[in-house]
Amino acid sequence: EKYQGAPMGTEIECEGWRQEAALRMLNNNLDPEVGEKPEDLVVYGGTGRAARSWDAYDTILESLRTLEDDETLLVQSGKPVGRFTTHERAPRVLIANSNLVGKWDDWDHFHELESKGLIMYGQMTAGSWAYIGTQGIIQGTFETLAEAARQHFPDREGLRGTITVTAGLGGMGGAQPLAVTMNNGVCIAAEVDEDRIDRRLETDYCMEKTDDIDEALELAQAAAAEGDPLSVALHMNAAEMFDELREREFVPDIVTDQTSAHDELEGYYPAGYTVSESEELRQEDPETYVKESLDTMERHVEGILAMQERGAVAFEYGNNIRGQVEEHRNMDDAFDFPGFVPAYIRPLFCRGKGPFRWVALSGDESDIHRTDDAVKELFPEKEHLHRWIDLAQDQVSFQGLPSRVCWLGYQSGDDPDDLTERARFALRINDLVAEGEISAPVVVTRDHLDAGSVASPNRETEAMQDGSDAVADWPILNALLNTSAGADIVSVHDGGGVGIGNSLHTNNHVVLDGSSLAAEKARRVFTTDPGMGVIRHADAGYEEALEEAAESNVHVPMAD
Amino acid sequence: EKYQGAPMGTEIECEGWRQEAALRMLNNNLDPEVGEKPEDLVVYGGTGRAARSWDAYDTILESLRTLEDDETLLVQSGKPVGRFTTHERAPRVLIANSNLVGKWDDWDHFHELESKGLIMYGQMTAGSWAYIGTQGIIQGTFETLAEAARQHFPDREGLRGTITVTAGLGGMGGAQPLAVTMNNGVCIAAEVDEDRIDRRLETDYCMEKTDDIDEALELAQAAAAEGDPLSVALHMNAAEMFDELREREFVPDIVTDQTSAHDELEGYYPAGYTVSESEELRQEDPETYVKESLDTMERHVEGILAMQERGAVAFEYGNNIRGQVEEHRNMDDAFDFPGFVPAYIRPLFCRGKGPFRWVALSGDESDIHRTDDAVKELFPEKEHLHRWIDLAQDQVSFQGLPSRVCWLGYQSGDDPDDLTERARFALRINDLVAEGEISAPVVVTRDHLDAGSVASPNRETEAMQDGSDAVADWPILNALLNTSAGADIVSVHDGGGVGIGNSLHTNNHVVLDGSSLAAEKARRVFTTDPGMGVIRHADAGYEEALEEAAESNVHVPMAD
Numbered sequence A, B: 001e002k003y004q005g006a007p008m009g010t011e012i013e014c015e016g017w018r019q020e021a022a023l024r025m026l027n028n029n030l031d032p033e034v035g036e037k038p039e040d041l042v043v044y045g046g047t048g049r050a051a052r053s054w055d056a057y058d059t060i061l062e063s064l065r066t067l068e069d070d071e072t073l074l075v076q077s078g079k080p081v082g083r084f085t086t087h088e089r090a091p092r093v094l095i096a097n098s099n100l101v102g103k104w105d106d107w108d109h110f111h112e113l114e115s116k117g118l119i120m121y122g123q124m125t126a127g128s129w130a131y132i133g134t135q136g137i138i139q140g141t142f143e144t145l146a147e148a149a150r151q152h153f154p155d156r157e158g159l160r161g162t163i164t165v166t167a168g169l170g171g172m173g174g175a176q177p178l179a180v181t182m183n184n185g186v187c188i189a190a191e192v193d194e195d196r197i198d199r200r201l202e203t204d205y206c207m208e209k210t211d212d213i214d215e216a217l218e219l220a221q222a223a224a225a226e227g228d229p230l231s232v233a234l235h236m237n238a239a240e241m242f243d244e245l246r247e248r249e250f251v252p253d254i255v256t257d258q259t260s261a262h263d264e265l266e267g268y269y270p271a272g273y274t275v276s277e278s279e280e281l282r283q284e285d286p287e288t289y290v291k292e293s294l295d296t297m298e299r300h301v302e303g304i305l306a307m308q309e310r311g312a313v314a315f316e317y318g319n320n321i322r323g324q325v326e327e328h329r330n331m332d333d334a335f336d337f338p339g340f341v342p343a344y345i346r347p348l349f350c351r352g353k354g355p356f357r358w359v360a361l362s363g364d365e366s367d368i369h370r371t372d373d374a375v376k377e378l379f380p381e382k383e384h385l386h387r388w389i390d391l392a393q394d395q396v397s398f399q400g401l402p403s404r405v406c407w408l409g410y411q412s413g414d415d416p417d418d419l420t421e422r423a424r425f426a427l428r429i430n431d432l433v434a435e436g437e438i439s440a441p442v443v444v445t446r447d448h449l450d451a452g453s454v455a456s457p458n459r460e461t462e463a464m465q466d467g468s469d470a471v472a473d474w475p476i477l478n479a480l481l482n483t484s485a486g487a488d489i490v491s492v493h494d495g496g497g498v499g500i501g502n503s504l505h506t507n508n509h510v511v512l513d514g515s516s517l518a519a520e521k522a523r524r525v526f527t528t529d530p531g532m533g534v535i536r537h538a539d540a541g542y543e544e545a546l547e548e549a550a551e552s553n554v555h556v557p558m559a560d
């Protein structure tokens, strides 16, 4: 009864749309289509919660319903703790979740406090009321591959004419074939579990399947030669696939992997066994399973490195396969191929580019379709953005309040009014709301994973070139600056995704209600927020960031 | 040449007084009268710095000189890293110093980053440009004793008619006799070092000296009977003094101690030795010194506990004498008397009361004297505040830009316009600036140690009654809220005072330039900032805070 999802429509229960947006986004997190266990207030990611307790939840809602346009509500680890007069240009809600003083900043102390009801795990978008379900996954993979194409094949349209070889068609990895074909490329993906393959075929995430590697190669090479997109699921163990490719002296353009190599017992399958044989072995002799599994992983990484040596572009896709074979098989050269963040995401971050999302508060799908058109109209030259929007409309189903994810850059140098891409987009949407072409306000928010919003030495800030991975001044400045710029909700969290004590990160929401106040806020926040990405990476010495700063007139005082 | 102190006078080099205030306060930190090693950019507290390097310092100054009224400068660990358009009601400078992701939040990693030039230790007021020298010490002691008086002797005027027995007349402890007499009380302070006693007499921090305990007691009892303030330095070891007091069955009203008991070899003196005998022993046989020193400490604590048992009010004054004898002499009952923060400072924090300071940007001492008068006019009934102001004028010499420290509470319930005491004061000063009675703007700032601005389990948040000592959501919300309320500088630091990884704390400045904008900002910030103290302690369940919230109309959503 409590968690039926967000109120929809154009009537509001709060004093203004900014407060109403907070209320709807909080409830959207707990929509049964969106959140994982709304009955426990759990949104996603282990125990990532939207509020500390049902009591706290009720009081947040009550507070939001009466909050004035010049008041600010304070939420401390999912509990409303204060409410003060500020002003219109300030946020309506300020949130701090799971933050601990450094020496006590670990799971043990967190759990002690949690058991006393004094704290809550906010994850990234759970406690900041910005989770939108799994719609974001396909988009991140699409954008990562697009960046790989830009770097390595700058003269092609995306991945056109190239062949990507990967493995793993599970929950995350299943997005790979579609993400490749959306970038015009050809994909061969090894997967041992035929059921998984069939699921991808049914949902059009993958086009063909075969267990004959020669057939896979023939199909792939023919399509690549024609410049046609194609995806082929190859029913085979990844390590065996690489052995066969070497035998045939075939070298793909890109190699990567999304098998669940991070877990050698429950995630990864050893070569020489069918899935059911593997499951039997896992039950009866887990030790042998692990040994065989790690041996296979070693072959698998040798295969990737061999392809890299022969000219393929290789990267790890966040499954820790490098760490596994370095640790358990003493492979010295395991880390000779890079992780995906330093390789593909960081160059985007350097330019202030990151994933953001917008949500139609009306609940009306046609409002999102109108925004889809607006993005395409605004950026007629961004071909892969158009492909993304078209394919998303076609393939990605809405969950909860209709929403869309996309990546836009800073690039204010390209605009006569010196506006960033995100700002141009937000102002256009705000106009459409004002003109009544969109039926109710739209809220723009993002992941905590963004260009200038996170310090996370194991993921987003891994291997920064100056060694500043763990410096947390940056996310704090990000939150203070977006508060100064007039975001409507600002949040600061500890640990999301990588666990308590391992990261600090922030989020913000801007409500586009068609007013000139909203335009003012949008113009500023969508400059300061991606701008933090540019200056953070410029400070670390990244050339792309210094370039972007120069081209887009971003002030970097020590370099100006 | 670089560190000659702040520019003074009524002419400015920046675009506005808010930017000019930042520039002057930064330079004031580095005034040779104020900062400890300005040539190294070190302000105080070990290596607490004002800027990361001279290059960074120069660029901060250049940036401030051209910063517009709607721009915000970002300073990351003492280095200017960005500058963005915000708006007039937002801060002009945002600062984050020494913050690290939890798992890396320790001195080792800090020093590694420091050696690469990537971070700086900001201490509390050093990196936030709010240090004013040692003027603050006497005031903190005065206020602590005033609170002890309020709690234990509510019917007296302060400590009138009471006798306080303590020891240690060093750098900090030497403020005790004056702080007692300023509260109308009588003080007997044991000190083994006659030179120290003489220094206190010369500077009028203490009135009488003797080495005869019977004379000390006679003088003290006579003055107390008359209700006269009196301070007597007793040239004697503290442990011996307590033995003698017990023999005479004398019980004082208050007992405490500020010998340097935290250091058993270099700070504390063993009984049975003169100072020079002690120094000889320390050189020749440090092991025996430490044994004798700890034995004396044990007698000393037994003395304090005996007085407490017989009815005296006892508290530890931050010198860790309880910890020493618990650890090294297995005294089980050492912690039977409380520390001063939980005992006296926390009740003030519960009511949003904490130390803040204001600085005359003109450099003109008469401007501060005008503010002194204003405080007294505004709060005619606050007798101890009047005493403090009078004595400060008389005894506390200015260092750098003239400034004053004082404690005011929340207490908006007492005001017809629902303004807090700090807000009433700030608005009055702002009027005086507008009327030209004060020659240039005044900036109001504070210590990071304040009611709702710090998480520090070893000091300010030690032994919170709900166990939330290490929860750092609070200082983060404090910084975000003060940014929202329109403070002119906002800062967030890690570690000041207690070391990297041990605390998180914030500061803010508000520039009173006589404008209506300044009035608006002052009204809001001096509500939100002390208000955080009220709600933080209300959330932890402190009765005083819940009372203050009810009386002063502070919203505590879960209790409203």
Ligand SMILES: NC(=O)c1ccc[n+]([C@@H]2O[C@H](COP(=O)([O-])OP(=O)(O)OC[C@H]3O[C@@H](n4cnc5c(N)ncnc54)[C@H](O)[C@@H]3O)[C@@H](O)[C@H]2O)c1
Binding pocket: A167, A168, A169, A170, A171, A172, A173, A174, A190, A191, A192, A193, A196, A236, A237, A238, A239, A258, A259, A260, A261, A262, A263, A267, A268, A269, A270, A271, A296, A317, A318, A319, A320
């Ligand atoms: N890039 C990121 O940001 C990111 C984020 C989350 C997770 N990951 C990692 O990506 C990996 C995949 O995630 P998922 O959610 O798809 O996992 P999943 O467990 O749902 O899918 C893994 C798939 O790999 C297949 N597989 C296992 N071993 C194989 C082998 N040797 N050869 C061929 N197929 C094999 C399995 O049958 C399964 O279908 C995980 O390690 C995960 O931790 C990356």
Ligand SMILES: NC(=O)c1ccc[n+]([C@@H]2O[C@H](COP(=O)([O-])OP(=O)(O)OC[C@H]3O[C@@H](n4cnc5c(N)ncnc54)[C@H](O)[C@@H]3O)[C@@H](O)[C@H]2O)c1
Binding pocket: B167, B168, B169, B170, B171, B172, B173, B174, B190, B191, B192, B193, B196, B236, B237, B238, B239, B258, B259, B260, B261, B262, B263, B267, B268, B269, B270, B271, B296, B317, B318, B319, B320
């Ligand atoms: N309350 C706070 O917030 C706070 C802040 C800083 C320091 N402290 C602590 O307060 C203590 C005093 O600080 P300080 O700066 O005055 O130190 P200090 O070293 O300057 O002075 C200590 C004095 O105690 C005297 N002394 C030592 N042993 C004695 C004995 N047995 N009997 C009589 N006199 C004795 C010494 O002669 C000296 O004059 C320290 O332990 C310090 O850590 C408290």
